[in-house]
Amino acid sequence: MNIVLNELDAPANGTDHWGQQWTPALSLDEIDSTLRRHWVDGEKQKGAVSGREIPAIHLEAQAAGRFRLDEPLRREEQFDGIVGRSAPLREAFAQVKIVAPTGSTVLILGETGTGKELVAHAVHNRSSRRDRPFVRVNCAAIPSGLLESELFGHERGSFTGAIARKIGRFELANGGTIFLDEIGDIPLELQPKLLRVLQEQEFERLGSTQTMRVDVRVVAATSRNLPQMVADREFRGDLYYRLNVFPIQLPALRERSEDIPLLVRHFVQVYDRRMQKSIDQVSLEHMKALLCYPWPGNVRELQNVVERAVILSPGKLLQLTLSELNQPPSSVEPPAPSATTRTGTLKDAEREHILQALAETNWVIGGTNGAAARLGLKRTTLISKMQRLSICRAMA
Numbered sequence: 508m509n510i511v512l513n514e515l516d517a518p519a520n521g522t523d524h525w526g527q528q529w530t531p532a533l534s535l536d537e538i539d540s541t542l543r544r545h546w547v548d549g550e551k552q553k554g555a556v557s558g559r560e561i562p563a564i565h566l567e568a569q570a571a572g573r574f575r576l577d578e579p580l581r582r583e584e585q586f587d588g589i590v591g592r593s594a595p596l597r598e599a600f601a602q603v604k605i606v607a608p609t610g611s612t613v614l615i616l617g618e619t620g621t622g623k624e625l626v627a628h629a630v631h632n633r634s635s636r637r638d639r640p641f642v643r644v645n646c647a648a649i650p651s652g653l654l655e656s657e658l659f660g661h662e663r664g665s666f667t668g669a670i671a672r673k674i675g676r677f678e679l680a681n682g683g684t685i686f687l688d689e690i691g692d693i694p695l696e697l698q699p700k701l702l703r704v705l706q707e708q709e710f711e712r713l714g715s716t717q718t719m720r721v722d723v724r725v726v727a728a729t730s731r732n733l734p735q736m737v738a739d740r741e742f743r744g745d746l747y748y749r750l751n752v753f754p755i756q757l758p759a760l761r762e763r764s765e766d767i768p769l770l771v772r773h774f775v776q777v778y779d780r781r782m783q784k785s786i787d788q789v790s791l792e793h794m795k796a797l798l799c800y801p802w803p804g805n806v807r808e809l810q811n812v813v814e815r816a817v818i819l820s821p822g823k824l825l826q827l828t829l830s831e832l833n834q835p836p837s838s839v840e841p842p843a844p845s846a847t848t849r850t851g852t853l854k855d856a857e858r859e860h861i862l863q864a865l866a867e868t869n870w871v872i873g874g875t876n877g878a879a880a881r882l883g884l885k886r887t888t889l890i891s892k893m894q895r896l897s898i899c900r901a902m903a
Contacts, residue, residue: 574768574794576775576825577787587629589622590773591766595758599626606753607633612705614690614750615728617757620807623728624688626755630726631684639683642676647689655697656713659704665714675712677704681721690750691731691742698743705749725750760802760809761894762887767797770806774813775825786817789825799899800832858896861889865898 584592586600606613607630615623624643631641649657656666660675676685687693693701704710709720727750736742760767771794775786802808812831820826864878871877872886879889893899 572791573788573824574791575788576772578772580769580773584769585773587625587632589625589629590769591763592769593758593763593766595763596766599755599757602753602755603629603633606630606755608635609753610634610636610724612724612750612752613726614752614754615726615757616754617728617730618759618805619730620805621757621759622806623730623757624686626757627684627686627688627726627728631686631724634684634724636683636724640680641684641686642680643686643688644676645688647692651694651697654694655700658697659700659710659712661713662715665712669714672712675710677710677721677723678719680723682723684724684726687725687727689729689731690727691729691733691736695741695743698746702743702746702749705746760805762890764798767809768794770809771797771813771825774810775817778814778817782817784817784820785823786820786825787823789827793825793827793829795899796827796829796832799897801894801897857892858898861892861896861898 580590584590586596586603589596589600603626613627613630615626617623627643628641631637644657646654656669656673656675658675658677660673660678661669663669663672700710704721704723705725708722709718711718733742733747733751737744737747771789775789778784779786797809797812804811812827813825815831816825816827819828861878861882864881865872868876868878868881872879872889874880877886879886882889884892
């Protein structure tokens with residue numbers, strides 16, 4: 508279940524109505540009603556529970572309308588510095604564990620701000636090269652005319668301004684790992700030389716005839732659609748296939764929204780220490796607003812929002828400025844559509860249709876009896892439509 512899990516002590520005496528009063532304090536991607544009903548029925552029979560995890564925040568927090576931010580992250584809530592425990596993220600972690608010891612080339616795919624560099628570090632740290640250099644190159648940040656020199660180095664006098672020999676990044680990474688970020692931005696004329704390094708582990712410095720041999724593991728990352736670039740002849744097909752040995756797809760933050768409370772807690776603690784503050788809670792209303800926002804900038808955008816909120820919060824309560832988000836909280840009803848605006852009418856009709864299906868399935872999205880199946884959509888497609896239309900459980 509894609510939900511927020513937390514420990515909760517159930518009532519010592521089983522009753523017939525307490526289970527009906529329990530509802531998740533934070534409504535996220537989906538809640539499996541069958542599992543929930545099974546859990547409630549089982550706890551009624553047992554009468555007590557200790558240290559169990561259920562899909563809810565502490566009832567005390569729900570009653571107070573606050574979410575605690577000062578609780579430490581558990582071991583299972585982070586992986587090599589990456590915070591989260593959602594199913595899509597755990598799948599990526601499992602792939603890292605598999606490929607890290609092999610030494611094979613890894614291609615990390617995902618939108619900007621999803622943590623591709625953190626995953627690259629995790630691959631390096633879990634490999635036999637962990638004690639050797641980890642060299643990072645942002646291919647999009649270096650001018651194309653200088654990228655070859657940055658990657659492979661140059662000899663003195665090889666071009667105007669080359670007043671001394673320069674060691675390239677591949678040479679610096681010898682024995683370790685080189686991380687080529689935004690590999691989709693590498694110029695076409697440089698791609699054959701990169702392909703040669705990947706295949707033969709050798710190259711020449713710019714202006715030199717001496718062949719250099721290196722032992723480097725390549726981890727590349729991109730937010731671009733490389734297959735489409737290959738089709739458009741913007742990226743070499745042979746280089747793409749050589750990079751695409753073991754692809755790891757990172758989910759966007761909107762696809763793992765159950766991790767948002769953990770990320771908020773993590774970032775608040777980081778900036779608390781840095782700014783010597785003691786923020787320890789956030790209102791559930793603000794947390795729900797964060798859960799409903801689609802986060803086009805992913806974790807990086809969330810981190811910036813939290814940092815700004817910590818700066819502006821004078822006391823122990825995190826003060827979020829909801830108006831700074833690009834979309835209003837989904838609990839605010841949209842204006843009535845104009846009868847003459849056909850696009851608005853279609854959008855409203857789609858929104859109402861999805862809301863009706865969610866209401867009929869008790870907001871269960873996945874599964875054979877979920878809203879996605881009822882609407883004839885894939886689960887991920889329905890989630891994407893909900894984000895685009897600003898639909899979340901807070902509206903129920």
